[in-house]
Amino acid sequence: MKFFVDTADIAEIRDLAESGLLDGVTTNPTLVAKAGRDFTEILKDICDVVDGPVSAEVTATDAKGMIEEGEKLARIADNITVKVPLTIDGLKACRHLTGNGTMVNVTLCFSAVQALMAAKAGATFISPFVGRLDDISQDGMQLIQDIRQIYDNYDSFTTEILVASIRNPVHVLKAALIGADVCTIPPSTLRQLVKHPLTDAGLQAFLADWAKTGQKIG
Ligand code: G3P
Numbered sequence: 001m002k003f004f005v006d007t008a009d010i011a012e013i014r015d016l017a018e019s020g021l022l023d024g025v026t027t028n029p030t031l032v033a034k035a036g037r038d039f040t041e042i043l044k045d046i047c048d049v050v051d052g053p054v055s056a057e058v059t060a061t062d063a064k065g066m067i068e069e070g071e072k073l074a075r076i077a078d079n080i081t082v083k084v085p086l087t088i089d090g091l092k093a094c095r096h097l098t099g100n101g102t103m104v105n106v107t108l109c110f111s112a113v114q115a116l117m118a119a120k121a122g123a124t125f126i127s128p129f130v131g132r133l134d135d136i137s138q139d140g141m142q143l144i145q146d147i148r149q150i151y152d153n154y155d156s157f158t159t160e161i162l163v164a165s166i167r168n169p170v171h172v173l174k175a176a177l178i179g180a181d182v183c184t185i186p187p188s189t190l191r192q193l194v195k196h197p198l199t200d201a202g203l204q205a206f207l208a209d210w211a212k213t214g215q216k217i218g
Pocket residue numbers: 006026027028129131132164165166184
């Protein structure tokens with residue numbers, strides 16, 4: 001499973017990239033607004049640090065406008081993935097942009113048939129939002145399961161399932177058990193994945209016992 005980080009904060013991205021665990025980045029207009037910097041500058045900085053796909057979302061709502069914005073964004077760096085919303089215009093733009101060799105992430109997916117449409121439009125990634133479904137008492141992970149089954153039914157589909165709107169480590173665990181291709185994870189949740197109280201307690205005990213030996217390695 002690939003790990004993308006869901007942020008436009010370059011300091012966070014630099015820090016996480018050093019771990020070697022980062023396969024890509026996703027941004028959205030909300031995250032860009034939060035970062036409070038120029039969008040193009042943010043994207044250039046991120047692409048300097050991360051080699052994998054970096055999602056940059058269009059803000060036009062018609063296909064022509066999305067294509068124009070997508071082509072501009074794609075010129076920033078080879079690893080820019082243009083993010084388009086799951087609308088008819090978004091799917092038209094997706095087909096056009098992927099046809100020209102640009103990676104496209106179709107976002108705001110909340111149903112399995114929407115994911116089927118995105119695969120038919122040649123999307124590189126489909127982004128189902130699990131947390132936002134859970135928020136309204138629907139089962140976000142069931143959606144991932146359904147999309148996995150549909151995509152596995154057809155060899156011609158190459159779209160990768162990019163689980164988005166992740167809120168906790170259990171979302172990542174369940175996505176991995178289902179066999180999703182990618183999780184895009186907020187920085188704080190990404191750091192939580194490595195934590196376990198028994199690891200911390202065990203390490204403390206080992207270090208205390210080692211100190212008693214008075215030895216040093218090397
Ligand atoms: O980038 C899409 C996404 O992951 C949104 O997450 O927490 O705003 O639902 P959230």
